Amino acid sequence: MERILIVDDEAFIRENLERILGEDGYHPYSTDNGDDAVKEVGEADVDLVFLDLNLGAESGLEVLRAMREVDPEVLVIIITGYGTVESAVEALKMGAYDYIKKPFKADAIRLIVKLALETQNLRREVRQLRRGSQSREASGDNLMVGSSEQLTQVYRQIREVAKHETSTVLITGESGTGKELVARAIHQLSPRKSKPFVEINCGSLPFNLLETELFGHERGAFTDAKTRKIGLFEEANGGTIFLDEIGEMDMNLQVKLLRVLEDRKIRRLGGNRNIDIDVRVVAATNLEIKEAIEQKGFREDLYYRLNVFPIHVAPLRQRREDIPPLLEFFLKHFSKEFHKNVNEISRAALDLLMRYHWPGNVRELRNVMERVCIMHNQETITPECLPREIWGEKPQDEASFDYRIPPEGILFEEIVGRLERDLIAQAVGITGGNIAKTARLLNLPRGTLRYKMEKYELGEAS
């Protein structure tokens, strides 16, 4: 219910407005002085303000200025009497939304409030869309391309979890595999799709900045907090918040996030009241988060709340059948974008691209295609068009584990353990978890495989 603050020193005006607005389902409340009004705008959530320009000894213009200092986005409708229209125009220049002359009719009030609140919603949507388009530009594409078994399973999981709009989701996968696209797809297919999708990379900001981004702050919460800031949880209300690189989140912030998941409430920095939120949390990590838990770098209780529905996006080297459609997609995309006529990949070039192990996953493939389209004008991509790392790459089956021991030494068991775990995980991915097939693929006795799968928590061997 929208909260509408009425600031007028005439009790009759306040009561009249409260009655009209209350009848229309809003939550009106009032004050007769500017100080209380500014304080209210600073401390509470006010969707709209009716402000009398002539507040006895106080200047309505000064009150408006003070309100906008506290909250630059506050929507104010000026109430003006006969002979003060010039001041009302001055108020518009200072950022008031509109003005209405006394005496006013109930219908005029209803109309102006409806328009003002629609404007407020549109502003929020524009802000969210702008944020969304920026992040899409940053990620470089907005589609998931491929039909491998692994990706098909991800599509199935997306469809299933999208329906349950309250379930938290934890997306795991290496950098560049498209975790953000999975999060967007979940939002788009969910009943929340008409509401905001807000994302933030938890690894890209220092603790203090991330905290204010997520939770917002009140004016004066810290030295630079000149105005109130609405945090991303509030912006995402009704929709989805995507917390990328959650494993990078500071422990203190993990505690705050845990409270949000427990209570479904947030409190702005410097604020003194809790704000209810209804947000689906989708988190993603490229880290082995269980290791982070063991090393006390990630809270176990938070993980248990996030990991209700896990989705793993396999690296591109484990789903090579997705490479040709991805190449075709990005080739068309960049050929069009750069007005080139590159439309084909030679057999030899395709062989190299298929054999390359793509450590940067889909993002790297996209970048390679972009570079090729910028640098070359020929219709067909040949091996010579490709970066050295691609045609110089040894095939996977010939790869040696060329590891240079640093002067400070290594943790042998840990490195070998990681390699072992990765190989078993790959094999499990290829065989769909079939123990017999996995054992054959790795040339391991089943008992040994079972033992190692349990050791590395790669699923119970049945």
Next chain:
Amino acid sequence: MKQIELVQEYRCVYEGEEYLIEIFVRPDGSHFARTIFSPRDVIISDGINLDEVLLKHQDLLPLAIHSRQMHFPSRSLN
């Protein structure tokens, strides 16, 4: 000082498998539900009261089970 207390246990059958839902109350009166699939694979749902948290957890449990079956098709969860 009051601690977190186990207040209820429910057994829930899904596709022939039985799962345990434990409901706890915190000192502030709020509740949470927990199901342990394996020592490292646990899910927790939060709620204001027992009914709410049980309903929420019961709703999410099949989804959580199914997601794990998708990850590990040959794996039995319990």
